[in-house]
Amino acid sequence: MQYISTRGGAPAVSASQAILNGIAPDGGLYVPESWPEISVDWDTLSHQTYTEIATQIFDAFFDDFSVSEIDHIICKAYGRQWDNEKIITLHQENNLHYIELFHGPTLAFKDVALQALPHLLTTAAKKQAISDKVVILTATSGDTGTAAMSGFADVPNTEIVVFYPEVGVSDIQRQQMVSETGKNAHVTAITGNFDDAQKAVKTLLSNQKLVQELADHHMRFSSANSINIGRLVPQIVYYFYSYAQLIRQNDINAGDKINIVVPTGNFGNVLAAYYASQIGLPVNDLVVASNENNVLTDFFNTGVYDSKRPFKVTNAPAMDILVSSNLERLLYFASDRDASEVQSYMTALADEGQYKLSERTRRNLKQFKSCFATQNQVSDTILSVFDQTNYLIDPHTAVGRYAYQLVSDQKTPSLLAATASPYKFPQTILSALGDEPIEGAEALTRLSSKTNTDIPSQVLTLFDKPILHQKVITPNDILKSLKTELFDK
Numbered sequence: 001m002q003y004i005s006t007r008g009g010a011p012a013v014s015a016s017q018a019i020l021n022g023i024a025p026d027g028g029l030y031v032p033e034s035w036p037e038i039s040v041d042w043d044t045l046s047h048q049t050y051t052e053i054a055t056q057i058f059d060a061f062f063d064d065f066s067v068s069e070i071d072h073i074i075c076k077a078y079g080r081q082w083d084n085e086k087i088i089t090l091h092q093e094n095n096l097h098y099i100e101l102f103h104g105p106t107l108a109f110k111d112v113a114l115q116a117l118p119h120l121l122t123t124a125a126k127k128q129a130i131s132d133k134v135v136i137l138t139a140t141s142g143d144t145g146t147a148a149m150s151g152f153a154d155v156p157n158t159e160i161v162v163f164y165p166e167v168g169v170s171d172i173q174r175q176q177m178v179s180e181t182g183k184n185a186h187v188t189a190i191t192g193n194f195d196d197a198q199k200a201v202k203t204l205l206s207n208q209k210l211v212q213e214l215a216d217h218h219m220r221f222s223s224a225n226s227i228n229i230g231r232l233v234p235q236i237v238y239y240f241y242s243y244a245q246l247i248r249q250n251d252i253n254a255g256d257k258i259n260i261v262v263p264t265g266n267f268g269n270v271l272a273a274y275y276a277s278q279i280g281l282p283v284n285d286l287v288v289a290s291n292e293n294n295v296l297t298d299f300f301n302t303g304v305y306d307s308k309r310p311f312k313v314t315n316a317p318a319m320d321i322l323v324s325s326n327l328e329r330l331l332y333f334a335s336d337r338d339a340s341e342v343q344s345y346m347t348a349l350a351d352e353g354q355y356k357l358s359e360r361t362r363r364n365l366k367q368f369k370s371c372f373a374t375q376n377q378v379s380d381t382i383l384s385v386f387d388q389t390n391y392l393i394d395p396h397t398a399v400g401r402y403a404y405q406l407v408s409d410q411k412t413p414s415l416l417a418a419t420a421s422p423y424k425f426p427q428t429i430l431s432a433l434g435d436e437p438i439e440g441a442e443a444l445t446r447l448s449s450k451t452n453t454d455i456p457s458q459v460l461t462l463f464d465k466p467i468l469h470q471k472v473i474t475p476n477d478i479l480k481s482l483k484t485e486l487f488d489k
């Protein structure tokens with residue numbers, strides 16, 4: 001199977017080349033040229049383990065990797081670094097099933113793909129006979145950077161470079177990043193927001209002069225963000241696995257349609273659910289849940305994407321994003337694979353900060369419903385779910401839970417992506433539960449005693465670790481800073 005650019009201006013490449021490149025040379029994102037065939041035998045799938053299902057999905061999308069290469073990658077990615085041997089688990093609240101995606105090393109759903117990506121990437125480099133060092137560029141609003149460093153720390157022949165907004169990330173996310181010990185890790189705060197970091201990273205990836213300079217130093221770029229197809233495919237797996245578990249638990253019959261609710265900022269996680277539906281997962285509605293940066297809600301409700309609005313720092317900070325990268329991939333499919341139409345939307349977005357969908361493309365988005373939660377609604381949802389069901393959810397999951405209540409048909413069984421552990425956002429949770437917000441390790445202890453839940457082992461000693469990365473720069477200095485980090489050693 002070949003991967004092509006959403007903008008139609010780059011050569012088709014194999015899966016391993018797409019993973020290595022991260023982004024297509026024309027600035028577009030790689031998408032599969034056609035949907036792969038997956039044998040969706042639910043009777044078999046409902047008895048399979050997470051890794052068995054992962055193997056099938058990886059085999060189908062990464063078809064230039066051998067069976068033994070995929071087995072090796074999956075074995076490395078889903079091993080003892082997970083605090084639950086099932087990798088992901090389900091928590092039921094009536095007809096709603098939370099997919100707990102936070103049992104990995106950094107307590108967020110990003111681990112699912114970022115424990116696999118380093119192995120995908122190093123295997124891809126071998127396959128393509130590339131000996132250059134791979135520089136992994138990452139923009140983060142808190143979770144991706146941490147998970148990327150956990151995956152790539154000290155992986156030979158790689159450098160992992162992370163830019164995060166100085167204001168907005170939680171105490172835990174910041175401490176996870178600034179205490180990273182990997183010798184190949186470069187962590188820098190910027191005096192801007194996630195969109196500034198993501199725009200800079202995309203510009204660097206497509207800067208041909210810089211790409212040549214890197215080549216002169218025997219280096220090349222890739223990305224750990226969900227612009228990389230190697231980030232998206234592993235996320236398809238948990239939707240299949242969760243559906244199979246619902247059959248196994250007799251909550252649904254094979255073939256029954258379900259709804260999927262996804263809190264999202266960069267549109268990667270919900271796009272993975274859409275991909276799952278395209279290759280055989282029976283899905284009715286895909287519910288896109290936003291925080292007060294509600295650009296996606298307006299987009300699905302009006303057909304106009306308008307990023308020209310104030311950027312808000314909210315209590316669900318990982319979703320503080322106004323330019324959702326992966327929407328470009330959805331536009332490609334919704335426009336019936338019309339790359340020139342996608343290119344025109346992306347040009348309008350870059351030049352005018354907005355675009356309006358054609359009627360035909362908009363009609364193809366009927367599967368999507370969307371709404372947003374304010375910060376108060378996030379807090380109220382955390383409190384009411386805890387009071388009524390004794391289940392603690394993080395602020396991003398609360399955005400999804402709020403959307404489920406508001407726009408989802410509750411008679412249909414639904415999956416809700418529980419994207420992070422509440423222990424990544426203890427201050428927000430404590431204040432939602434009526435406590436004075438406190439900081440650092442104290443907040444973890446207080447949350448544990450207040451809710452009678454255990455502090456995850458992943459963050460138990462987090463604040464004992466020394467701070468190793470203190471650099472803060474303006475977004476304009478990202479190129480200069482990157483060159484210093486890479487070339488002036």
Ligand SMILES: N[C@@H](CCOP(=O)(O)O)C(=O)O
Pocket residue numbers: 139140141142143144145224225226227265266268269318319
């Ligand atoms: N929410 C993300 C933002 C980056 O999204 P990604 O899906 O491209 O990795 C974060 O926490 O960093």
